[in-house]
Amino acid sequence: xxxxxxxxxxxxxxxxxxxxxxxxxxxxxxxxxxxxxxxxxxxxxxxxxxxxxxxxxxxxxxxxxxxxxxxxxxxxxxxxxxxxxxxxxxxxxxxxxxxxxxxxxxxxxxxxx
Amino acid sequence: xxxxxxxxxxxxxxxxxxxxxxxxxxxxxxxxxxxxxxxxxxxxxxxxxxxxxxxxxxxxxxxxxxxxxxxxxxxxxxxxxxxxxxxxxxxxxxxxxxxxxxxxxxxxxxxxxx
Numbered sequence: 001x002x003x004x005x006x007x008x009x010x011x012x013x014x015x016x017x018x019x020x021x022x023x024x025x026x027x028x029x030x031x032x033x034x035x036x037x038x039x040x041x042x043x044x045x046x047x048x049x050x051x052x053x054x055x056x057x058x059x060x061x062x063x064x065x066x067x068x069x070x071x072x073x074x075x076x077x078x079x080x081x082x083x084x085x086x087x088x089x090x091x092x093x094x095x096x097x098x099x100x101x102x103x104x105x106x107x108x109x110x111x112x113x
Numbered sequence: 114x115x116x117x118x119x120x121x122x123x124x125x126x127x128x129x130x131x132x133x134x135x136x137x138x139x140x141x142x143x144x145x146x147x148x149x150x151x152x153x154x155x156x157x158x159x160x161x162x163x164x165x166x167x168x169x170x171x172x173x174x175x176x177x178x179x180x181x182x183x184x185x186x187x188x189x190x191x192x193x194x195x196x197x198x199x200x201x202x203x204x205x206x207x208x209x210x211x212x213x214x215x216x217x218x219x220x221x222x223x224x225x226x227x
Contacts, residue, residue, distance in 0.1 A: 043205070043220040044218040101156075101216060103157075
């Protein structure tokens with residue numbers, strides 16, 4: 001079945017450091033890919049998405065490119081801030097799957113001033 | 114976008130009791146989902162709440178343990194029955210937006226079973 005494998009955390013960085021969180025997937029068909037973020041004490045919210053190969057999703061300085069050849073959707077940000085401290089979830093959805101999402105394990109990121 | 118509210122936001126319950134969680138959406142939606150997020154873990158889909166028909170449960174989840182109601186297109190409830198400490202989790206409802214592929218999540222209900 002479809003699944004998402006996400007880089008384990010926790011990850012601790014200094015402000016202005018470069019962040020990468022690896023995400024690879026296994027799926028039959030052509031999934032849509034997502035990164036969701038959960039800030040401390042808040043609900044889950046969509047960070048960015050890509051719906052087909054070579055699409056690049058971007059938001060709030062974060063980027064991720066849908067790489068079909070490597071079945072990956074790695075999240076990157078060039079210069080993190082303390083406010084980026086959160087749990088990040090990679091997720092996929094198959095078009096045939098009634099919009100249900102399969103999530104990775106989540107990566108906790110802490111950015112220190 | 115959809116705005117989703119959940120009640121209660123948190124609760125502490127004794128083992129063997131049941132808790133009903135409410136999910137209200139500010140617009141009519143065909144599908145609603147219920148997820149569970151156990152401590153330190155990812156989200157797992159419990160079931161799809163269908164209006165006018167029985168909920169569809171994922172593998173490992175059964176109706177007797179997690180009965181779901183969907184009386185209309187803006188509201189759903191999830192009951193966690195005969196609770197044990199292993200049921201301590203955050204329970205979230207969500208709704209999809211078919212046009213944008215986005216899925217909107219409620220703020221969650223944090224349940225602690227003692």
